[in-house]
Amino acid sequence: AQSVTQLGSHVSVSEGALVLLRCNYSSSVPPYLFWYVQYPNQGLQLLLKYTSAATLVKGINGFEAEFKKSETSFHLTKPSAHMSDAAEYFCAVSPFEAAGNKLTFGGGTRVLVKP
Amino acid sequence: GAVVSQHPSWVICKSGTSVKIECRSLDFQATTMFWYRQFPKQSLMLMATSNEGSKATYEQGVEKDKFLINHASLTLSTLTVTSAHPEDSSFYICSARDWDSNEQYFGPGTRLTVT
Numbered sequence: 747a748q749s750v751t752q753l754g755s756h757v758s759v760s761e762g763a764l765v766l767l768r769c770n771y772s773s774s775v776p777p778y779l780f781w782y783v784q785y786p787n788q789g790l791q792l793l794l795k796y797t798s799a800a801t802l803v804k805g806i807n808g809f810e811a812e813f814k815k816s817e818t819s820f821h822l823t824k825p826s827a828h829m830s831d832a833a834e835y836f837c838a839v840s841p842f843e844a845a846g847n848k849l850t851f852g853g854g855t856r857v858l859v860k861p
Numbered sequence: 862g863a864v865v866s867q868h869p870s871w872v873i874c875k876s877g878t879s880v881k882i883e884c885r886s887l888d889f890q891a892t893t894m895f896w897y898r899q900f901p902k903q904s905l906m907l908m909a910t911s912n913e914g915s916k917a918t919y920e921q922g923v924e925k926d927k928f929l930i931n932h933a934s935l936t937l938s939t940l941t942v943t944s945a946h947p948e949d950s951s952f953y954i955c956s957a958r959d960w961d962s963n964e965q966y967f968g969p970g971t972r973l974t975v976t
Contacts, residue, residue: 755902782967787870787952787969787970787972788969788970789865789867789954789956789967789968789969789970790905790954790956790967791967792964836904836905847958847963847965848895848907848910849907849965850907851904851905851906852904853903853904854902854903854904856902
């Protein structure tokens with residue numbers, strides 16, 4: 747069985763400040779991990795994914811995430827927040843490499859960016 | 862890039878009526894489509910997995926007779942909410958797995974309000 751926990755349902759950051767979104771997972775098999783972003787009333791867009799090739803993964807829009815097996819974590823970061831980063835972010839886990847398989851999502855973290 | 866569309870984007874219906882939501886992969890073939898439900902300020906919950914030409918697989922707790930899923934072609938899956946009630950009001954999101962890349966792409970969602 748797999749599960750994902752996102753710490754903090756809401757995060758508020760100032761424009762230009764570091765964005766850090768936390769994700770911890772539980773998995774009985776080697777996990778594949780994903781971060782998605784959802785803008786209001788829209789579907790999900792893939793930001794990045796971890797597939798065991800490299801522990802530090804770079805995604806779109808300046809985001810990156812680091813897989814830490816010892817901490818069972820896959821936290822998402824962006825060095826400098828932009829107003830357009832205001833959205834909901836979901837961490838997800840799958841037992842399969844491609845995102846085309848069944849995903850288990852975390853509860854989501856809503857990011858508010860203050861000018 | 863791969864695009865998934867949903868129709869309608871929003872719908873209001875009266876209690877007791879049925880509503881059909883369409884999910885289409887516009888530029889790729891999708892042997893598998895997923896249907897998710899998202900309550901306000903909550904995460905996505907997988908309802909069912911739909912494979913082209915076969916019966917859908919429903920997640921535990923999802924009533925298959927209430928949420929009818931049909932995946933008649935490689936580009937179209939439909940979700941019909943039968944005898945809708947106010948508690949069925951939610952945001953329904955579909956996703957489609959690309960036959961070639963095995964990646965999953967999400968539709969923009971359908972907001973259903975049952976009055």
